[in-house]
Amino acid sequence: MSSHPFQIVSTLRYDPALPNVVTQRGAKSSPDPLNTPYYLLPYHQDRLRNAARYFHWDSALKFLEQDFTQFVRYLDTFIPDKGRPWRVRLVVDDTGDCKVEADPAARIELENFVVPFIISPVSTPWRVYVDTAPTTPSGLTTHKTTARGDYAAARTRLGIASPQDSADVLLVNPNGEIMEGSITTPYFRRREQTEQNEPEWVTPPLSSGGNAGTSRRYALAQDFCREQVITAADLIDGEICLLSNGVRGFILGRVVLNRKA
Structure with missing residues (x-):
């Protein structure tokens, strides 16, 4: 655990067009987490609550347990223009103080935010690297916080200089299991044959040490994927994968093991 002060964090997309798009694609989970312009907001609120409980931040938990409608009203006061998309970052400290940062977000095809995700034939895949050093799982990898040293180090090792780079690095625990991406x-x-109606995609279980992401929770709730331990040794150079997060939705990726190729 970090010896320095840190906050719990969740970052998501605000887009006024989201509710119109998602009503065309039925949700299997109830209540529907996509019924506001804030992408998967109920899951973000839950994630922050779970982190506050884990760290025993009672004041933060009291703030986060407010009614969902009340929470939306609070966030609305930080959106400068409700007619355009924003990247919204919620930062909560142990006293229950919540800072909300809203920055302009690039326009993205909103179909990329719902599953089943359809891979466009013109998509340019993100480069997906595997970290060259292990990361030890902890509360700071299970819960998203401002203590991002392990993630920053992994990105530096693989030469990813900017959050705008179309690339991510997969963190690996000491057992060689994929935990998660640094930002996805x-x-x-799936490697094995799938039965009819079974998901063809798998994602690492939380027991491997990665973050309880909101888009991950959504993909599991929609039966888009199931959990399965994936090791770095299982990956194949050049194989197609998917990535997701609360700001960009679902993204096409390609595993890069041979960086000289």
Whole structure:
């Protein structure tokens, strides 16, 4: 656990067009987490609550347990223009103080935010690297916080200089299991034969040490994927994968093991 002060964090997309798009694609989970312009907001609120409980931040938990409608009203006061998309970052400290940062977000095809995700034939895949050093799982990897040293180090090792780079690095625990991406949740095609109606995609279980991501929770709730331990040794150079997070939705990726190729 970090010896320095840190906050719990969740980052998501605000987009006024989201509710119109998602009503065309039925949700299997109830209540529907996509019924506001804030992408998967109920899951973000839950994630922050779970982190506050884990760290025993009672004041933060009291703030986060407010009614969902009340929470939306609070966030609305930080959106400068409700007619355009925003990247919204919620930062909560142990006293229950919540800072909300809203920055302009690039326009993205909103179909990328719902599953089943359809891979566009013109998509340019993100480069997906595997970290060259292990990361030890802890509360700071299970819960998203401002203590991002392990993630920053992994990105530096693989030469990813900017959050705008179309690349991510997969963190690996000391047992060689994929935990998560530095800014995304990864999904891989199942290796074994799938039965009819079974998901063809798998994502690492939380027991491997990665973050309880909101888009990950959504993909599992929609039966888009199931959990399965994936090791770095299981990955194949050049294989297609998917990535997701609360700001960009679902993204096509390609595993890069041979960086000289």
